[in-house]
Amino acid sequence: MISLQNVSKVYRTKTIETTALNNINLEVPKGEFLSIMGPSGCGKSTLLNIIGLLDEPSDGAVIVAGQTVQKYSSKATSRFRNEKLGFIFQSFHLIPDLKVIDNVELPLLYRNVSGKERRRLSEEALESVGLKNRMNHFPNQLSGGQKQRVAIARAIVGKPEIILADEPTGNLDSVMGNEVMDILMKLNKEGQTTIVMVTHDENMARKTNRLVRLYDGSQIQ
Amino acid sequence: MISHILKLIWNKKSNNSLLIIEIFLSFLVLFAVLSYVIYNTDRLSITTGFETENRWLIYLDRNNDGMDSTAIAEMKTTLKRELRAMPNIEAVSFTNGVGPYSNNTWQSSSDDMGFEIFSRYVYADEDFEETMGINVIEGRWFEEDDVNATYEPMIVNEFFMNEYFPDKSMVDSIILFDGDKRVVGVIDDYRYNGIFEEPVSTSFFLQPHTAERASIVYLKLSPNTPKTFEEEVSKTVESITKSSSFVIQDLSAMERRNSRETWIPMIALLSISGFLCINVALGLFGVLWYNINNRRSEIGLRRALGASRQSIASQFTGEVLMLTVLAVLVGIFFAVQVPLLKLIDIPPVIFYRSMLYSALIILTIVVICALYPSAQASRIQPATALHED
Numbered sequence: 001m002i003s004l005q006n007v008s009k010v011y012r013t014k015t016i017e018t019t020a021l022n023n024i025n026l027e028v029p030k031g032e033f034l035s036i037m038g039p040s041g042c043g044k045s046t047l048l049n050i051i052g053l054l055d056e057p058s059d060g061a062v063i064v065a066g067q068t069v070q071k072y073s074s075k076a077t078s079r080f081r082n083e084k085l086g087f088i089f090q091s092f093h094l095i096p097d098l099k100v101i102d103n104v105e106l107p108l109l110y111r112n113v114s115g116k117e118r119r120r121l122s123e124e125a126l127e128s129v130g131l132k133n134r135m136n137h138f139p140n141q142l143s144g145g146q147k148q149r150v151a152i153a154r155a156i157v158g159k160p161e162i163i164l165a166d167e168p169t170g171n172l173d174s175v176m177g178n179e180v181m182d183i184l185m186k187l188n189k190e191g192q193t194t195i196v197m198v199t200h201d202e203n204m205a206r207k208t209n210r211l212v213r214l215y216d217g218s219q220i221q
Numbered sequence: 222m223i224s225h226i227l228k229l230i231w232n233k234k235s236n237n238s239l240l241i242i243e244i245f246l247s248f249l250v251l252f253a254v255l256s257y258v259i260y261n262t263d264r265l266s267i268t269t270g271f272e273t274e275n276r277w278l279i280y281l282d283r284n285n286d287g288m289d290s291t292a293i294a295e296m297k298t299t300l301k302r303e304l305r306a307m308p309n310i311e312a313v314s315f316t317n318g319v320g321p322y323s324n325n326t327w328q329s330s331s332d333d334m335g336f337e338i339f340s341r342y343v344y345a346d347e348d349f350e351e352t353m354g355i356n357v358i359e360g361r362w363f364e365e366d367d368v369n370a371t372y373e374p375m376i377v378n379e380f381f382m383n384e385y386f387p388d389k390s391m392v393d394s395i396i397l398f399d400g401d402k403r404v405v406g407v408i409d410d411y412r413y414n415g416i417f418e419e420p421v422s423t424s425f426f427l428q429p430h431t432a433e434r435a436s437i438v439y440l441k442l443s444p445n446t447p448k449t450f451e452e453e454v455s456k457t458v459e460s461i462t463k464s465s466s467f468v469i470q471d472l473s474a475m476e477r478r479n480s481r482e483t484w485i486p487m488i489a490l491l492s493i494s495g496f497l498c499i500n501v502a503l504g505l506f507g508v509l510w511y512n513i514n515n516r517r518s519e520i521g522l523r524r525a526l527g528a529s530r531q532s533i534a535s536q537f538t539g540e541v542l543m544l545t546v547l548a549v550l551v552g553i554f555f556a557v558q559v560p561l562l563k564l565i566d567i568p569p570v571i572f573y574r575s576m577l578y579s580a581l582i583i584l585t586i587v588v589i590c591a592l593y594p595s596a597q598a599s600r601i602q603p604a605t606a607l608h609e610d
Contacts, residue, residue, distance in 0.1 A: 045608065054525055054604040075529050082527020089607060093522045097232040102225070109225055110527040138232075154526075 001162065001194045002028035002051055007060035009046050009217075020046040021057070022217040030161070033188040033195045035205040038214035044198040045166055047214065051196060052085055052164045053077050065161055082110050086155030086193075088184075090167035092147040094139040100150050101126065101135035107158040125153035129183055145176030152183055156193070163187065165197040169204055181207060222532075226539050230547075240508055241548040244583060247501045248552030251579040252572075254494045256559075259571050259578075261417045261483055269418075270378070270410035271321075272354035275446060276472035277454070278320060279438040282464040294431035300461045301430050304440065307457065309450050312441035314352035315430035317344040320437045321413040321472060322479040333397035338385050340377070340398070341421060343411065344428035344435075352441045360392035360406030363427040372403040374427055378410045381422035398424075415479040502586050509541060509594040520598055521606025530599035537595035538588065545587040549580045 009021040020043045028034050036044050049055035050062055053069050062069045065084050072080060086107075094103045104122040113121070126132045129149040139147055148168060155163050165184065169177030181204055187193045197208060205211050213220050230237055288296065297315065304313045319325045319342075330339040349355065350362035358379065367374045372395055382391060391404045411425070412418040428435055440454070451469055459465050513520070520533055528536075556576050560569035 049604040052525065054607070055602075075531075078524070078527050078529040078532075081525060087522075087525045089522075093518060093607065095519050095522070097229055099232075102228060105225075106523070107526045109222060110523075110529075110532060115224060158527075 001030040001032070001065060002026070002196065003061075003063040004047075004051070005061040005063070007047075007050060007057045007062060009043070009050065009055070010058045019217050021050070024060070024219050026212065026219070028194060028196060030194055031188070031192045032210060033185065033208040034197070034210050034212060035208040036196065036198045036212045036214060037200065037202070037205050042214040043217040044214055046217075048164050048166050048196065048198050051162075052087060053081050078110070082107055082158065084161050086158065086160035086163040088148070088151050088155050088163065088165040088168045090170040092139070092144075092151045092171075094147055094150055094154075096139050098138075099135065100131065100137050100139065100142070103139065103150055104135075104153045104157050106154060111158070121157050122153070125157040126150070128156070129153045143176070144172050145179055148172060148176070148180050149183065152180065152187075156187060156191075160193070162194045162196065165195060167198055167200065169199065169201060177201070177204065222536070222539070223543075226536065226543055230540060230543055237544055240505070240544055241551070243501060243504060244545050244548035244587075245552050247497055248549050248579050248583055249555065250497055251494055251582060252552065252556045252575050254490045255578050256565075256567075256572055256575040258487055258491060259575055260567050261487060263571065264412075264417055264419065267412075267420065268356070268409055269412045269416055270356060270408060271413070272441075273321075273473040273476045275442040275444055276353065277440040277442060277451070278470045278472055278475070279440070279454070279458055280320070280468040280470070281436050281438060281458075281462060282466035283318070283436050284464075284466070290433055293433055296461060297430050297435060300438070300458065303457055303461060304438070304454070307453065309443045309446040310440050310454075311443055312348055312352040312439075314348040314439045315346045315428070315432075315435035316349065316437050316439065317428060317432075317434045318436045319343055319413075322415055322475045324414055326414075329399060331398050333399075334385075336385070338396075338398055339422060340381055340424040343413070343423060343425050344432075345425055346428060346430045346435065348430075349425075349439065352439045354441075355411065356409045357406050358409050359390065360404070362406055363425075367405070367427050368429060370403065372401045374405040375402040376406040376408060376425040377404060378408050378420075378423045380410065380420045381424060382407055384422050415476065415483070417480065417483045498582065498586055501583075502590050505541065505587060505590040506594065509537070509591060513537065513594050513598045516598075517601055517606040520601045521603040524601070524603035525607060533601075534595040534599040537598050538591040541587055541591045542584070545584060549583055553580070 004024050004026040007021055007024040008019065011018045011020055024047065036047060038044050046055065050057050051064065053064070053072070067080065069077070069080070095106075101119070101122050104125055105118045108118040108121060123132055123135065126135050129152050131146060131149050131153065134142060134146060139150070142150065163184070168184065169180050172180060184195055184197070185207060188195050197204075199205050301313050301315070304310055317327070319327050327342040328340065329342060330337055332338070345363075347363045347365050347367070350357060355362065360376070362376065363374060375398070392407065393403065393405070395401050395403050408425075410420060411423050412420065442450070455469060458467055523533060553576055556572065559565060560572040
């Protein structure tokens with residue numbers, strides 16, 4: 001499903017060269033729930049961005065869902081992200097001026113999906129995270145856990161093959177964090193969705209199929 | 222996507238209201254100024270119906286003390302003959318005291334025909350056509366013998382014909398207009414109050430140069446007549462009229478002075494509107510930059526969820542365009558009341574054209590101001606923007 005071959009990422013300025021990822025090799029088969037751990041600044045988010053086609057590696061090959069992503073044009077990359085990937089972020093990234101249902105609809109806006117169908121799929125996604133009754137609320141009317149569940153609904157509304165979660169429980173207390181984790185595990189088990197999750201929380205990481213540890217841009221486990 | 226943008230605009234209505242008010246007010250100001258400009262400039266393409274180059278006017282002293290009507294007639298005949306005989310003078314004519322650019326009019330209306338006819342009157346002699354380059358489009362100009370005609374001859378402008386006798390020729394017909402009059406000719410126009418004057422029905426009546434009220438002399442000069450020739454004309458007039466209380470004016474200079482009275486306020490208003498448009502443009506530009514900087518994480522998110530660069534640019538341009546369309550529609554609602562309720566007595570089509578031009582100008586400004594910030598928004602790197610929050 002996801003294959004990283006000798007992936008490196010180097011940020012260069014006129015005076016400094018910073019290696020964010022150093023020769024990473026990683027295989028994530030379909031249906032796996034992989035967690036990535038490591039101290040701050042070790043390159044976890046950079047790795048997730050590269051898998052999510054939000055960033056390009058300086059070196060190496062990234063193959064996602066059978067496609068070598070470097071060959072994509074900007075437009076094709078956008079389409080690929082839209083159809084194959086779902087994103088969940090630590091700070092939720094809900095648009096405050098849109099209702100919950102409209103936030104969930106967002107990925108479908110960039111596909112040829114009718115308004116009626118968008119609405120149906122979004123309600124279905126909200127139902128699956130237990131928030132259908134909140135669909136006409138605005139994000140600022142929700143708790144942190146609810147916001148993250150809305151973000152999960154948004155990530156799954158387009159039925160992606162891969163979900164990339166960047167510290168999804170990082171801003172939540174343990175109860176809410178567990179709720180969110182339960183939803184992700186359910187998605188992984190029942191929907192066979194491949195999930196790559198960056199986390200700082202050992203307890204959450206232990207619930208996943210496999211753990212990869214990074215340190216200073218290199219894979220140590 | 223349109224409904225999505227509308228939702229965003231609606232949900233941010235308090236933030237957008239100031240921008241809408243600014244665009245709405247700018248539309249109304251532009252509408253007012255453009256209506257005024259169109260109203261005036263529309264008539265620049267219509268002929269005034271007479272020449273002003275190489276034409277001089279002599280305003281005679283009307284105080285003919287000690288002269289009876291016979292003496293006055295003789296004096297004017299002499300004056301006309303002597304002036305005509307001077308080198309550089311190709312034609313001489315007399316009219317009553319209603320001269321060009323004086324804003325004086327002599328007008329009357331009559332309902333003798335069973336409907337009301339309104340017209341301005343101008344009294345001129347048989348040489349006026351040649352002297353002023355009047356364009357007769359049907360029939361003829363006055364002739365000397367017309368003085369003895371059974372029915373008083375009259376010449377009308379095309380506007381008069383279109384207004385009261387459309388689709389038929391009235392040349393040689395008798396009409397009841399302050400008595401029986403025979404229409405002997407139709408001219409294209411004689412808008413003697415300037416190039417910005419609205420077309421109005423105008424009638425000419427024959428007035429021989431010998432008449433007491435024939436007080437303005439019109440001279441047609443040869444091209445390149447020197448200004449110094451005025452002194453010779455002045456001496457001739459003074460010696461014949463025995464008066465120095467006359468004024469010689471260059472008609473083209475009078476025309477320029479007259480036009481300036483409209484051009485200056487028009488240019489001033491256009492300049493003010495231009496500054497207003499620049500202000501609106503700068504304001505929009507600033508608001509867009511501010512919005513985009515405040516919404517970087519949203520842009521990053523949309524890119525992550527599959528929005529292409531083009532979608533982002535279209536969204537931001539679309540948002541500001543929709544706000545503008547909304548403001549312009551409100552503006553049009555108010556502006557359209559002017560012609561509908563006939564608040565100002567000028568042709569409604571001018572207001573409709575002005576609305577169209579104002580809307581186009583505002584939309585163009587908005588598109589120009591939105592393009593660059595929207596393009597910048599589309600270039601935001603999603604990975605960077607998502608981690609700025």
